[in-house]
Amino acid sequence: MPKRRVHVAAAAIFNERGQVLIARRPSIADQGGLWEFPGGKLAPFETGLEALRRELAEELGVTIGRAQPLIRVHHEYPDKHILLDVWETHDYEGEPWGREGQAVRWVEVGDLERYPFPEANHPIIRSVMLPRYYLITGEEEEDAHFERKLARALGEDGIRLVQLRAKTLEADRWQERAERALALCRQHGARLILNGGPELLERIDADGIHLPSTALLGLERRPIAADKWLSASAHDQAQVEQAARVSCDFITLSPLRETPSHPGAITMGWHDFQQLVEYAAMPVYALGGVTRHDSDRARAVGAQGIASIRDYWYPDTVRS
Numbered sequence: 613m614p615k616r617r618v619h620v621a622a623a624a625i626f627n628e629r630g631q632v633l634i635a636r637r638p639s640i641a642d643q644g645g646l647w648e649f650p651g652g653k654l655a656p657f658e659t660g661l662e663a664l665r666r667e668l669a670e671e672l673g674v675t676i677g678r679a680q681p682l683i684r685v686h687h688e689y690p691d692k693h694i695l696l697d698v699w700e701t702h703d704y705e706g707e708p709w710g711r712e713g714q715a716v717r718w719v720e721v722g723d724l725e726r727y728p729f730p731e732a733n734h735p736i737i738r739s740v741m742l743p744r745y746y747l748i749t750g751e752e753e754e755d756a757h758f759e760r761k762l763a764r765a766l767g768e769d770g771i772r773l774v775q776l777r778a779k780t781l782e783a784d785r786w787q788e789r790a791e792r793a794l795a796l797c798r799q800h801g802a803r804l805i806l807n808g809g810p811e812l813l814e815r816i817d818a819d820g821i822h823l824p825s826t827a828l829l830g831l832e833r834r835p836i837a838a839d840k841w842l843s844a845s846a847h848d849q850a851q852v853e854q855a856a857r858v859s860c861d862f863i864t865l866s867p868l869r870e871t872p873s874h875p876g877a878i879t880m881g882w883h884d885f886q887q888l889v890e891y892a893a894m895p896v897y898a899l900g901g902v903t904r905h906d907s908d909r910a911r912a913v914g915a916q917g918i919a920s921i922r923d924y925w926y927p928d929t930v931r932s
C-alpha cells in the first residue's frame with residue numbers, strides 16, 4: 613500500500629526576548645510526549661499559511677501577523693511521507709497557552725537540543741538556530757584590514773556566523789589569523805566555521821568546519837562530532853544528496869548568479885536553486901552573486917538565507 617502523504621504547517625514563533633515557543637504533543641497522539649513546533653495538517657483547499665493561522669488560533673489562542681518561510685522538510689516516517697512547511701514569525705497577538713491541554717514553553721534557542729523532538733525536526737532545529745546570513749571572509753593579505761572588516765561585520769551589522777576562508781595563508785599565519793578571528797567571534801557571540809578539513813579543529817577550537825565539495829564527495833560518514841557544526845559547499849543535486857548522507861548541518865549551494873570573480877560561470881538561477889533546496893532536508897544558504905539585498909528572495913524559495921564574501925570584503929562591487 614502506498615504511504616499516506618501528510619502536509620503539515622508549523623511555526624517557529626519568537627518572542628521579543630528571542631525565545632522560541634515549543635509545545636508537547638499529548639501522550640495519546642502520534643509521536644506523543646515529544647516536543648514540536650505548534651501547527652497541524654492542512655485542511656482541503658487551505659494554503660500552508662492559512663492552515664498555520666487556523667492551527668495556531670485553535671491550539672494556542674494566538675493570531676499571527678507577518679510570517680516568513682523558514683524551511684520545508686520532506687521526511688519518510690515508516691507509515692507516512694510528511695512535508696513539514698515551517699514558518700518563522702515574530703508578530704503575534706495574545707499570550708499562547710495550551711488550549712488542547714498540551715504543555716507549551718518559551719525556550720532559549722540554544723537549549724532546543726535538550727528537548728526530544730520527532731525525527732523530522734532535526735533540520736528545523738538547525739534552521740531555527742542558524743542566522744540568515746553566513747559571512748565568508750575574503751583572502752586578505754593585511755592582518756589589520758582583516759580584523760577591521762571582521763570587527764565591523766560582527767559589531768555594527770550583527771553578523772553571527774562566519775566562515776574563515778584563508779586558503780592562501782601559510783600554516784603559521786593561518787593559525788594566527790584563526791586565533792584572532794575566533795577571539796573576535798567569541799567577543800560578539802558569533803560562531804566561527806573553518807574552511808578545510810576536520811584536522812583544523814585540533815588546531816583551533818572553533819564551532820565547526822566547512823568542506824569544499826571535493827572533500828565532501830570523498831567522505832563515507834560525518835567526519836566530526838555532533839557537537840560541532842558541519843557545513844559544506846554543494847553545486848548540484850549529487851552533492852546536496854551527499855551532504856545529507858554524511859549529516860551536514862547546513863550547506864551553501866552555488867553559484868546562483870555570475871560574480872565578478874567568476875565571469876561566464878554556469879549559474880543555476882533561482883528556479884533550479886529552488887528545486888534543489890526543496891528536497892535538501894537541511895538549511896541551505898544561497899551563494900554566488902547574491903548579497904544581503906537578496907535575503908528575502910532567498911527565503912521565499914526555501915533557503916535559510918544567503919552566504920557572501922563580497923558584501924563585506926569587496927563592498928564596492930555590490931549592487932543594491
Ligand SMILES: Nc1nc2c([nH]c(=O)n2[C@@H]2O[C@H](COP(=O)(O)OP(=O)(O)OP(=O)(O)O)[C@@H](O)[C@H]2O)c(=O)[nH]1
Binds near residue numbers: 642648
Ligand atoms: N505540528 C507539528 N507536527 C509535527 C512536527 N514534527 C513532526 O514530525 N510532526 C508530525 O506531523 C504531523 C502533524 O500532525 P498534528 O497532529 O499536529 O496535526 P493536527 O494538529 O492537524 O492534529 P489532528 O490530526 O489531531 O487534528 C504528526 O504526524 C506529527 O508527528 C512539528 O514540529 N510540529
Ligand SMILES: [Mg+2]
Binds near residue numbers: 650651653671
Ligand atoms: Mg497539531
